[in-house]
Amino acid sequence: MSPIIYHDISSLREALQPYRGQQNDKQGRQQRIALVPTMGNLHDGHLELVKIAKQHADVVVVSIFVNPTQFGVGEDFDSYPRTLDADVAKLATVDADYVFAPSIDAMYPVLPPPTAVLSGAIANQLCGQSRPGHFDGVGIVVAKLFNIVQPDVAVFGQKDYQQLAIIKQLVRDLSYPINIIGAPIVRADDGLALSSRNQYLSANERQVAPVLHQALQELAQSLKSTALSQQAFDKLLVDTRTRISDAGFVIDYLEIKTDELGSIMSDSTTFNIENKNIVILVAAWLGRARLLDNQLVVVN
């Protein structure tokens, strides 16, 4: 069945009201609301988020909003693909219940909003360094969506690993009563992480793009299987960078962090990955597409 679409905040809130409080489903459990925030132009990765949300809730709200405050000057806000009708048709196939597709005016009566939700150190690295202000925009729009929907559960993709970590921190620091679920990356058969921005790739670039995932997988394998000296570790990183660059990418960053995005260096000169779960994160341009990927490495 096709989801019901709301463009304004008050109608959505009214529609969700019956699911709150002591309302029980047929099994006698309290009903739960899930939120899946998206910028639309949905692909199978998004639909997977909805499927996971369905497992954790009785009603699933998918927000579709290309959020202006998370785009920087010169970024692709204007050209970002907007495909609401196709999105709604796809959401019908996975039984999403409600679509929240607000206008910019509905979300931002004052733009930019004077109030800011900032995420501190965790946001000042990786994508936050190459996209100044990006996570400030994410912070405020996610806080707004949480307050509008007041969900019990919210599902975010692990492809945007740093975003997910920032949102978990936001939920803890602002005491949101929301269970944040990180959904595994959905990949094409050749390994490329699904992303709306993949459509910016030319046919040739699309052929090359899976190198990003392959390089990360192999680096993860090497990190897991070998006791590494600092030198060997540095060489692995250099080799991975070279491989990605040689394929035609312009690397924005390739970094190894603890799974909470802390430093893996036990001091400024010594690295130490023992007893730590780590994550390799990459952002790289291929043509006019900036692609993200990451790979968790569970040590031990």
Next chain:
Amino acid sequence: MSPIIYHDISSLREALQPYRGQQNDKQGRQQRIALVPTMGNLHDGHLELVKIAKQHADVVVVSIFVNPTQFGVGEDFDSYPRTLDADVAKLATVDADYVFAPSIDAMYPVLPPPTAVLSGAIANQLCGQSRPGHFDGVGIVVAKLFNIVQPDVAVFGQKDYQQLAIIKQLVRDLSYPINIIGAPIVRADDGLALSSRNQYLSANERQVAPVLHQALQELAQSLKSTALSQQAFDKLLVDTRTRISDAGFVIDYLEIKTDELGSIMSDSTTFNIENKNIVILVAAWLGRARLLDNQLVVVN
């Protein structure tokens, strides 16, 4: 009846759950939850907030939390009066339903929290200038209390005029579904605005303190009754300052703003209060007490 006291977030949330959603009271109206945030050491001003809250909701939660993040270095965080038992006894007389009195650890598992809720220009003036970071602490604790209680209504005193304006902005900018009610200032018989910090005053200082309110009232009267030249306006301000200082106060600020805390100057040199509701705001030290007061002037 004595309110029920909760010290941890999850028990409070559980207690409030029955009031949410489609639950109706005896008149068939949907039940509403009100929040009255306080730092405890309650006086009649606080009790008035609770009475107003009772008029707008079926269940009233009073939070009592001396919030460390809104105190600066050298301020009175350590000495701020903590009187939970007496507070609870007073709340019983006005039928508050629940008291939320969390520990610092419960509110801030990480202190300071990396996530920040900043209020921009409106917070960088008046008290924000003399107490750097104060409203950042207010922003995060209010956001947390809103998320913990998820009230329909929250009541704040108009004595903290700037705080009230900041919270209204926060609710708008973060899309909180909360009706913010500003409660009139409660005054002693001699006109002094009630405040927990009044107890820092010596007996002599307490005699002098009402001058603050009297000076503001008279300034308001002059502003309302006269068509003023810039010169006459400036003189009125100087005279008011002098009167307050001569009484023994050290003035932190005395300013006239629009009721939304914007500038009343139509440009940098010309003042224009026609067709604007304005507010006179003062902060002044008397001994070791920093007293706040304000006076609305409805023009026309």
